[in-house]
Amino acid sequence: MPLSANNPDRTSWLHVSKNSDFPIQNIPFGVFLTRDDIITIGTRIGDTAIDLGALHQLGYFDGIPLTDDIFLQDTLNDFIADGRKTWRLVRNRIAEIFDAENDNLKNNKQHKEIVLFRLDEIEMQLPVQIGDYTDFYSSIEHATNVGTMFRDPDNALLPNWLHIPVGYHGRSSSIIPSGIPIHRPQGQTLPNGASEPVFGPSRLVDFELEMAFITTDANDLGEPIPIEEAEEYIFGLVVFNDWSARDIQKWEYVPLGPFLAKNFASSISPWIVTLDALEPYRVDGPKPIKPQLDYLKYKGKKSFDINLEVAIQPKGAKETVVSKSNFKHMYWNMAQQLTHHTVNGCPINSGDMMGSGTISGPTPDSYGSMLELTWRGEKPIKMKDGSERKFINDHDTVIMRGYCEKDGTRIGFGEVSTKLLPIYTKK
């Protein structure tokens, strides 16, 4: 099926400012609460949110096989489960409806009043009910940095790292959309030099700059997904902040991996940008340093050139960009991750989410966590307001952004912005 929605020459009758992440070539999917307190599935062009449930009821999707209530839902899970063919039909149709050449909706004031919303009239929700969330560890720079700091600089990568897209299971219940504040977690830590742990607020709260992809139903229990098919089951991507408490992590993580150090909160950008919209931004991935087993060998361009940045905004101050990285640096790509995840027959469902792992680039200003940027706090970062950060302070807001740009077309993710509040106190 042609991806006509990607046509770079198309413009929309909706206003799109020059540096918008959301031109008519994007057409992401999300879920929002409208001014009428109704939750609906929608898309966005420029700074206009579009109610797909209303568009569907008004007949704009006629001819596409969709159930009546497919967009009148709290989550995108059912729509995603409809599969890639349906996503493409819908995305192409949306592009047609909002094409500058198409007067149909443009000239229907009554319909526009029902369908279109200003961003300040809506509240973005979590776009999917995440059944299972897996986090990978696929940046060689990040794995090397962490191995250097915590284990042995001469053997920073563990022996399995170049063979396995290492991953682990995370907690779905604490994944939140951009805009929801979180509390500094409390937990057990082992102070330096102490033999017994203490309980209290984490003192080393950190972000992790990641991308995450959302899947559709892929396989039955027992059935592996070959790598050539893996991308068929990827609906789209979000920018992902995998909040981490480094001191809790250090004490708890052996031998079964991070737990409370991660599951207090993980934030995602609310608009899922489809893999289809990202097609023009495919690039070659890094060359394997060691041969990879056959099931992980792939053909073609499976990496994506997505510019990423992280900013910290102290309370009442301007933000400071602390990292600029790119998704293309990942050593293991999404197709390899999904294939590896199912090689033992593990079932993947609509609405599952898989994080990339922290995306660190090759230079120190492209590292994806404060742990690496400040090298365990040894090199604090100056903020524009004159303060310094080793890790994240109470009342700081961490903002991550991502976008692709090529031949004058920019496809972006908007942002994931999360404020860290002090420890929770009973109301």
Next chain:
Amino acid sequence: MPLSANNPDRTSWLHVSKNSDFPIQNIPFGVFLTRDDIITIGTRIGDTAIDLGALHQLGYFDGIPLTDDIFLQDTLNDFIADGRKTWRLVRNRIAEIFDAENDNLKNNKQHKEIVLFRLDEIEMQLPVQIGDYTDFYSSIEHATNVGTMFRDPDNALLPNWLHIPVGYHGRSSSIIPSGIPIHRPQGQTLPNGASEPVFGPSRLVDFELEMAFITTDANDLGEPIPIEEAEEYIFGLVVFNDWSARDIQKWEYVPLGPFLAKNFASSISPWIVTLDALEPYRVDGPKPIKPQLDYLKYKGKKSFDINLEVAIQPKGAKETVVSKSNFKHMYWNMAQQLTHHTVNGCPINSGDMMGSGTISGPTPDSYGSMLELTWRGEKPIKMKDGSERKFINDHDTVIMRGYCEKDGTRIGFGEVSTKLLPIYTKK
């Protein structure tokens, strides 16, 4: 609220054989497919399954605040979300309806035809949609055995183990009810002495004998649950086989924990036995070897005396019991696990599942995995059919059972039985 359903003197007008796990004092909850291809929520007395959806429609729950469709669902999640007061009202009412002294339903042939099923007329389903699944590692004997085999006999327990109920996130999508066969997983392993991994079928497929508890909605993001309140959020328990592939696990698990070695399948017994039904079987837990931090200190009896056994049934042969253990051996109890899980504000929802970790007792015949029972395969176990087992063979069925017994009343879980098929081949 009194737990009148636990009255040990009550008998039922339904037949209950002498050693049944399901006397009228049990009243577990499950989900089944009926002979009419309808999925409903039910309970079980003796060998009779009871359709709670039909009972409710017929007015037998009048006076209890329940929505009309609360039992006409694919999962128990909404019923569990109604909270402990409602569970108790329903369980007490069921005890009354089936009390030998109550002729109401007993004498209504038409109602009985709608409500009652023989076990061979139904097919048990997964009882809950498991949002998040966490597995703990709370048996000191198991952790010591594994530490002795894989690390250092003199320092078998890692430094955090006596302070933290160590846990990690697992995969919900591969949790299946008893009766569903699974395939031997394939994956990467590092052969002894090799420097590069190979791909192929796991050669060390193992069971792990566990119990798991199912929770109700407990807290908001950020809010810890104090240990005195933790048990209020536990609906009930199942017997749990946490299938493991030891060779995959050994190669993949550093530094982020087990992943594909576990997520190919995990099986549970289909009837959730309520924590209320287990009240009479509370016992003291083990004395802490080291002082525990305040948030983990508890009062009263938080351990449960549940007899457990594991049997292996080779194809076409009789089963051989290979382990007898008890849930009371766990060093960390469920209240401590749930409290620890939320101390950082991680939200717990209705239908979440938390596994105990492998339950190994103090004697070699009470270990909860083949890894320990055969000590890495060094001491194979004789089967009744003359064959030997180091780990699990293709076409073996692994059966786990659990029950409590005291003062002539036995409350049991039935069984979780899972057959291991050879590796998956495309149909």
